[in-house]
Amino acid sequence: MDAYYASPSASFHDNTIARRFYQQRLNHLKFTPYPKDGLVTFGASGTNKCDREIIYKNAKVKAEKSDDLPSRGRQRRLGSAVIEYFQLDLIHMKKRLGDKAIFTVAETESGEFAFEDAAQLRKVFEHNGVKFAITAKPDGILDYDNKQLLFEYKTKATGIIEMNGKLDYSGAQDDHLQQVTAESLLFGIREGLIVYESTQKPSWFSDEDKKNVPKTRKTWRDGSPISDLRAEYFYITDDMQTKLLDGLAKQAALVYNGEVPEITFDMTQKCGFCPFTKHCKATLSDAEKAKLREIDSKMALSNMAYKYQHNNLVEYLKGVREGDEGEAI
Structure with a gap:
């Protein structure tokens, strides 16, 4: 070339x-x-x-x-x-x-x-x-x-x-x-x-x-x-x-x-081009939200804080609210 x-x-x-x-x-x-x-x-x-x-x-x-x-x-x-x-x-x-x-x-x-x-x-x-x-x-x-x-x-x-x-x-x-x-x-x-x-x-x-x-x-x-x-x-x-x-x-x-x-941390690393992100967030259970927030808190105190993987999780959690569980597909 x-x-x-x-x-x-x-x-x-x-x-x-x-x-x-x-x-x-x-x-x-x-x-x-x-x-x-x-x-x-x-x-x-x-x-x-x-x-x-x-x-x-x-x-x-x-x-x-x-x-x-x-x-x-x-x-x-x-x-x-x-x-x-x-x-x-x-x-x-x-x-x-x-x-x-x-x-x-x-x-x-x-x-x-x-x-x-x-x-x-x-x-x-x-x-x-x-x-x-x-x-x-x-x-x-x-x-x-x-x-x-x-x-x-x-x-x-x-x-x-x-x-x-x-x-x-x-x-x-x-x-x-x-x-x-x-x-x-x-x-x-x-x-x-x-x-x-x-x-x-x-x-x-x-x-x-x-x-x-x-x-x-x-x-x-x-x-x-x-x-x-x-x-x-x-x-x-x-x-x-x-x-x-x-x-x-x-x-x-x-x-x-x-x-x-069930949602996992690894899944939140693949949301950049997903056309179903809002639906995915809306169907989370409170237990799933709590699990992701716990991971977020631990990462924020580690050497991974606000690096690529943590930022992906933080971005996914935007707009996710407690008690806002949606309907499944």
Whole structure:
């Protein structure tokens, strides 16, 4: 990718390739419902959701819709726009780089680029005596060295230094690894790349010697820009697949039984994108509220006070009131 973007020709897309790419996108601008087989269907990108959200979604609880912060809307739009151009650039690799393009985009049996909707699969599983389905539409499938790789692309708005620091420390995010684990079960591909791109870019020229830029915000190091693009390799093991299937089977069983599990601290770490948060809070029992408040009090006195996990709990507890127990689904 660096070789491609460093080339002056990267600024120009081949009309024939671009036309084929956009025609494919037009062909898939439609809604295709899941088969009516009565099975819980998990999207690969949603396999990290908490048990309660899965219950509410499948119980047809009305999703909450309210105005969001404008910056969040622009951030979502930016991520969607960048991946489209990233895919378009990927299919130009061979033309622009020739034999240096060691990663190329695979094609489906119908002759389409193996991107998203064109590559989407849904497969039924029976695990631990429970039947459910998984569906996935990866950002891409790549041909490399006579084999295929799964490809997922993620934008990061936290900044270059933050993105690299986190990847250096812990590697690819757990929820992203769960996503590609689900994809490995459908496509039979265990290896791949999760590519992270920071939407913050390094200064156009070196800022290493600029005194008005704090050390913690400098975007150049040792005479070169800090990387705004990182590729994390993964290999999916049998244990990773089994662990995921165990969790999905458990959630599917809860749905079939109509059983809403008790709230836990771990669940409050997954509320950021949940469209049922108000409903979830309204159906808490007083015992559940007391348990969460006890955890909050203990964390506030520990070295975890008001760090990421504690802040998530504090945010969840906002608006939760004693004696305000709602109706279950």
